[in-house]
Amino acid sequence: MFETDFTFNDLLFMLQGAGVTLAITFFAVTGGTLMGLAFGVLRASVRPWMTLPLVFVLDVFRSVPLLIQLILANAFQAIAGFGMSPFVTSCIVLALYTSAYCTEIVRGAIDAVPTVTRRAARSLGLTWGQDMTQIVFPMALRVALPSWIGLTLGVMKDSALVLWLGIFELLKSSQVLITRLQEPMFILLIAGGIYFMLSFPIARLGGHLERGWKEND
Amino acid sequence: MFNYTFQWRQAFRALPEMLEGALYTMQIAVLSMIIGIAIAVILAVGRNSSSRWLRAPATAWVEVARNTPALFQIYMAHFGLGSFGIYLSPYVALLAGITFNNAGYLCETFRGALRAIPDTQMRAGRSLGMGPAKAFRLIVMPQMFRIAFLPTMNQMVWAILMTSLGVTVGMAIDLTGVTQALNARTFRTFEFFAMAAIIYYLITKAVMLASRLVAWRLFRY
Numbered sequence: 001m002f003e004t005d006f007t008f009n010d011l012l013f014m015l016q017g018a019g020v021t022l023a024i025t026f027f028a029v030t031g032g033t034l035m036g037l038a039f040g041v042l043r044a045s046v047r048p049w050m051t052l053p054l055v056f057v058l059d060v061f062r063s064v065p066l067l068i069q070l071i072l073a074n075a076f077q078a079i080a081g082f083g084m085s086p087f088v089t090s091c092i093v094l095a096l097y098t099s100a101y102c103t104e105i106v107r108g109a110i111d112a113v114p115t116v117t118r119r120a121a122r123s124l125g126l127t128w129g130q131d132m133t134q135i136v137f138p139m140a141l142r143v144a145l146p147s148w149i150g151l152t153l154g155v156m157k158d159s160a161l162v163l164w165l166g167i168f169e170l171l172k173s174s175q176v177l178i179t180r181l182q183e184p185m186f187i188l189l190i191a192g193g194i195y196f197m198l199s200f201p202i203a204r205l206g207g208h209l210e211r212g213w214k215e216n217d
Numbered sequence: 218m219f220n221y222t223f224q225w226r227q228a229f230r231a232l233p234e235m236l237e238g239a240l241y242t243m244q245i246a247v248l249s250m251i252i253g254i255a256i257a258v259i260l261a262v263g264r265n266s267s268s269r270w271l272r273a274p275a276t277a278w279v280e281v282a283r284n285t286p287a288l289f290q291i292y293m294a295h296f297g298l299g300s301f302g303i304y305l306s307p308y309v310a311l312l313a314g315i316t317f318n319n320a321g322y323l324c325e326t327f328r329g330a331l332r333a334i335p336d337t338q339m340r341a342g343r344s345l346g347m348g349p350a351k352a353f354r355l356i357v358m359p360q361m362f363r364i365a366f367l368p369t370m371n372q373m374v375w376a377i378l379m380t381s382l383g384v385t386v387g388m389a390i391d392l393t394g395v396t397q398a399l400n401a402r403t404f405r406t407f408e409f410f411a412m413a414a415i416i417y418y419l420i421t422k423a424v425m426l427a428s429r430l431v432a433w434r435l436f437r438y
Binding site: 060063064065066067068069071072074075076079081153157158160161163164171174175178183184185186188189191192195196199200203 | 220221280281283284285286287288289292293296297298299300301374378379380381382384385393406407410411413414417418421422
């Protein structure tokens with residue numbers, strides 16, 4: 001096990017895969033967060049029954065395995081003749097998946113802002129928009145950020161599933177190397193190490209923020 | 218745009234086969250939860266212990282389980298162990314991967330629950346003459362399970378969703394595996410996987426509903 005055919009180029013190949021993982025995560029989380037913000041503000045602002053259709057649709061994204069969502073979306077875009085690349089399809093599916101969780105985070109964070117605070121802001125003559133951006137947003141951010149970091153890391157880990165659509169992200173690159181070099185344990189340990197190094201520091205930061213901010217509340 | 222005729226009848230005809238697959242999905246999820254809970258309790262005790270030799274491996278398990286993809290963990294069980302000459306079948310590899318993952322997440326859930334139980338509970342048990350193990354088992358653990366019940370059921374839903382990953386290591390008998398086999402035979406990808414998605418949705422909803430009912434029945438007062 002200590003003699004290996006693993007070369008520097010193979011490591012570069014895997015890091016390239018890690019780059020694809022990060023790119024998908026970036027697009028998915030950016031898109032998902034924007035949608036989640038819009039949906040979350042909507043859910044917190046109007047009466048609950050008005051958003052029931054939206055809640056149902058978002059709930060589907062959380063109740064169906066991501067792998068099946070990816071396969072369905074890929075099949076659908078082929079049927080509909082969109083001609084999207086697997087990369088674009090994966091980003092869209094993961095963005096919707098992210099938005100389903102992000103909506104709940106945003107709504108919970110907005111609900112955590114005391115109603116009296118918002119009434120006070122409106123009484124001082126702030127418009128709804130000013131109240132949202134200058135009062136609610138800073139207060140809600142403290143509540144939402146730790147969960148949002150957790151969500152981002154979750155999406156990064158879940159993005160490994162896009163290998164089923166033939167995208168060469170980190171895990172798929174490792175699989176290719178395993179087939180060629182026949183050293184599964186060694187290569188998977190490297191892949192796991194890369195995932196761990198991407199995820200662990202940020203997870204620690206999230207936990208740190210959560211603890212630190214709680215004390216000041 | 219739609220240059221395609223949907224063939225739903227084929228998917229409906231395959232329904233019994235897929236439901237049989239769903240039973241295997243449930244079987245793996247339930248088994249992985251039972252074993253996962255048992256390991257998670259041990260890990261939670263280990264992480265809270267004062268001995269470094271117990272704390273380090275438990276912490277390592279939890280951090281690896283939480284900071285790497287579930288699919289990676291399944292790959293590790295299926296391909297990785299091959300380096301040592303251990304070849305797990307897709308079923309065992311999937312079960313091992315999900316159990317590893319469940320144990321890591323549940324450990325943190327249980328630790329959170331343990332923090333919510335006052336120390337006085339343990340001390341009262343000890344004062345009544347129970348040993349530490351007995352007091353933990355009879356006094357602390359039941360309360361821990363009650364506090365952690367709903368998060369645990371959430372993890373159960375995650376476990377059900379994670380079983381779909383088995384198809385990537387060649388699992389052919391669970392719901393996703395059966396669907397993929399049908400798909401390979403007929404190339405009606407959308408119809409079959411839409412059917413599978415509906416079954417998964419109904420299963421997860423049923424589990425959530427059942428857990429809410431049980432929680433309401435057991436914990437109301």
